[in-house]
Amino acid sequence: MQIKLKLYGSSKILSDKEILHIELPNNSNIEKLRSILNKIISEKYLKNNLQNLSKTAAFFSDSDEVITDNYKLKDKELISIIPPIGGG
Amino acid sequence: MSLHTALVNTKEEKISSEKAKKFILSEKNGAESIFVGRVRNENSGKKVLAVTYDAHDQAVIKSFQSICNNAISKFDKNANIFLEHAKGYVSVGEISILIAVGSGHRDEAFKICRYILEEIKHQSPIWKKEHYTEGSEEWLPGHSLRPKKDIK
Numbered sequence: 034m035q036i037k038l039k040l041y042g043s044s045k046i047l048s049d050k051e052i053l054h055i056e057l058p059n060n061s062n063i064e065k066l067r068s069i070l071n072k073i074i075s076e077k078y079l080k081n082n083l084q085n086l087s088k089t090a091a092f093f094s095d096s097d098e099v100i101t102d103n104y105k106l107k108d109k110e111l112i113s114i115i116p117p118i119g120g121g
Numbered sequence: 122m123s124l125h126t127a128l129v130n131t132k133e134e135k136i137s138s139e140k141a142k143k144f145i146l147s148e149k150n151g152a153e154s155i156f157v158g159r160v161r162n163e164n165s166g167k168k169v170l171a172v173t174y175d176a177h178d179q180a181v182i183k184s185f186q187s188i189c190n191n192a193i194s195k196f197d198k199n200a201n202i203f204l205e206h207a208k209g210y211v212s213v214g215e216i217s218i219l220i221a222v223g224s225g226h227r228d229e230a231f232k233i234c235r236y237i238l239e240e241i242k243h244q245s246p247i248w249k250k251e252h253y254t255e256g257s258e259e260w261l262p263g264h265s266l267r268p269k270k271d272i273k
Contacts, residue, residue: 042248120247
């Protein structure tokens with residue numbers, strides 16, 4: 034299955050586009066997404082200070098609610114990655 | 122009580138302290154507290170040219186309203202609050218955030234202003250990318266919204 038990950042903050046380094054399409058095994062949850070993201074970052078983006086992103090990011094559903102690690106993702110679902118925040 | 126919260130797209134508009142002062146003005150209030158945050162020309166020894174602010178718009182507005190409503194219930198039910206944060210490219214010296222509070226008394230006005238600023242740093246999904254004078258740029262580290270107990 035594939036999910037659409039909307040990128041914010043430092044995660045924008047992962048793509049020139051606003052949304053990153055990620056292939057996942059069927060019935061994957063957020064925990065699985067974290068491990069796939071960690072693999073992508075380890076292979077291509079370690080120089081960009083993203084090594085902790087897969088651990089420290091939160092994820093929002095399409096309705097802007099925080100989703101936890103056991104949340105089951107659906108095919109074509111749109112979610113947002115929320116790296117550590119720093120406004121103000 | 123009056124409340125105004127907004128993310129201001131810097132391509133279209135600038136944050137205005139005059140607008141904020143007009144909004145909070147009331148004969149019922151004896152105190153006004155205004156916090157203006159601007160982009161500094163230095164951070165950790167690096168010369169800063171500008172900052173780009175990214176934001177999850179809907180979640181930011183929800184968090185702003187929740188934070189301000191909490192401040193009102195906690196400190197002064199009649200307070201007027203104006204809160205704007207920039208989104209986009211902000212040059213050194215320009216305003217990145219403005220919090221203006223009109224309240225019955227000075228203590229509540231100061232407390233509301235401080236409370237809103239600190240809560241934004243811990244709740245509102247906003248990110249900063251600094252642009253340096255020598256040409257590089259960097260996303261700044263921040264506060265994780267993932268519960269600490271889950272980060273191994």
